[in-house]
Amino acid sequence: MMKIHPTLYFLLTLTLLSSVTWLHGEQPSNGLAPEVPGLNLKDKLYQLEAKLPDLEKAFISVSPADKQDGLVVGLLGKDGGDRAAIEAYANELAAPAKDEKVGQVDSLLIGYRGKLIFESYYRRGRANFPHYQMSITKSYTALAIGRAIQMGLLKMEDLDKPAIGFLKELDATKLVAGADTITLAQAMQMSSGIRLGDKRANELMKDPAKLKGQGEIQTYLQHSAPIPPMPREFKYQEPDTAIAMQVLHAAAPGGAEEFIKNELLGRMSITQYHWEPAISGLPKSAAGSSILSRDMLKFGQLILNKGKWQGQQLIPEAYLARATTPSQINERYGFFWWVEDFTVGGKTYHSLQGRGAGGQFILMFPELDLVAVVTSHNKGMGDTLQTLPQRILPAFVQK
Template sequence: MSNGGQAAWLKIAPASIAQQSHSKAPVATAAEAELSFRDIPYLKKAFIDVTPADRKDGISVGELGVDGGNKVMVLELARDIADNNEDKFDSFHIVYRDKLLFESYYLRGRIDLPHFQASATKAYTSMALGRAIQLGYLTMADLDKPLISFLKELDSTKFVEGVELITLHKAMTMRGGLGITNEQREEFEKNPAVLKGQRMVQALLENSAPITKESQDFLYGNYNPRMVMQVIEAVVPSSAKDFIKNELLNKLGITDYGWRTEISDLPTAGWGSSITSRDMVKLGILAKNKGKWNGEQLVPEAFLAKATSRILLTGDDDVYGGGKDVSNQGYGYYWWNADLKYGNKSYYSTSAQGGGGQYIILIEELDLMIVVTAHNNDNRTLQIIAEQILPAFTKK
């Protein structure tokens, strides 16, 4: 499928790649920075860099093909993206052995423009909870306690039955068990003034169907992350908004970002953030390095091990971004995981995923990370990684 020629590949011979590396990555104009994402014009030319610039932003850089990876294979994929881009990629980055080796921007991608993250926000909420554990506001043992035990402003006499079955662990694996119809939600959201703070959780726990072990099956949505954000708000000394800013994002040097506020006046937990591709790389490095950033333990290693593990299998009937070489889809603490097959071998991957095609994909066995932004819900990103990136970083 053609993109109308609006993102023509920079056709470079191998000898001129180094010269291109000194060109400037696309930045947003002042006018573009004020536009909603859907109104940002497509780039006239794709930007493809195999020796990403050291921008003194905390990200180490290297050269594709010298520090790892098959340059020809990766550039072949870059050419295909730029010429066709059926998946509507806006950026595509590759980090190998802690070095950014490949940086590219297409369509609405800009190096300095925060890109909507959709449900990848859930993974960032998970990291915020982990940060609260690292600082002692929660413990790992608290993950198995009833979520309501941290929310002291609730009136338990009005709860439906079984609310105590909702632990942090259950909520973070999308198994809280809430049963709220759209009609119920629309009704109590008609009066937003009574949903501020913990009153949002009160409304959920009053209007839900009874919570049972049977109802606590995996169900993807935003109610569980909402309740987890309420716990963060309740246990940290500042607000959740300030805590995320000062204790997580600022620690990584992430200052150019957006994070919406929901009806409760708390940060949205299941969607609504926006950050740049390079800042996604930083969050990926934090996860890949088991919670450490510049030698400081920001998130407990034990927490991230659980967050990025396959706590439960969710099935292969509908794998987002998947294909024939993607299987065993599972879920951790707001992180997805799947096996990616190349040849006769499968590689475990874990990923933050957002609707439209936002991914932070970690493949620990290969010390490999791929960061993607896009705006197509029918993307094939995980399948593309299996088919065209794994061969570039493995020996068959």
């Protein structure tokens, strides 16, 4: 039998995706969404994702397949929602983008009252290909902290203690004034007060050996401007996320990577994923995970269910309440999760959001027990955050 080089096999199998048919209307329970054959999760998924050819036809299903992946599935319309309205929106997403920089949606999934009732893939979207996640990786990091609290590795009161107290390898004598006042909660609210100019930060990155392990935080807190007292300005930056991951790593037996794998993702049957390492050697916390769209929906359902997954309390309800409540620093930001209100049809709906540049979103609407997941590859955030609520909320409002 003739042997085919693995790279050639990968390219050939990608071309088979052109045979994907347009699945419109009610689908059988075994309807198959488009996949990438022979996917190796150890590959550099971000680079591979950029090379995926666009689907010739979208996959649109109002009856997602039961994959035994921890999600309960249902039927759009029968289990809630205006089927015609959602299908119309899905068809618009499938149309060629009017602007090459926006409108590049790869998937849209909708969960309602605990069931996945709508699943669609466009362009680079594949059911088995973990989509690269930018800043929404921060949101997953916050959930990992919550899981550590649920397990007793951290306590709720630890959120308001100085973060450096957990990092025993730091040389406190070399840290800038005020470094010992930064709490874990403040770091997750992007209010650490760490300030490194771009030039100085670039210089420090040229010596990666000093950034391994807790050397990362040592560097930030040794070369920052002095940390001012609270209240501090909100600044969306990587050092704050790194503090959270470092605290998790210090608290979790076996370290952050194993903890995330076994105690957060593993508990939710999330196994088809990739999470890049940071320069410190720990998992990246600002961006760098790759997650399936269906697994993103699980995170949304976990939060809507107040930290419970399949009857087990994975994350404390009190922690999630605080994580999704705005701080005094930013009225739209909690612990690496965004909050926003939308007015649709003369009524205001509260939303909780995970956001990633390029267009990875988890949008939750607690009042309706509704969660929507979107992945995209836009040049910027796109317009989904504003347009999606206007299109899907009316479909689930009881008339």
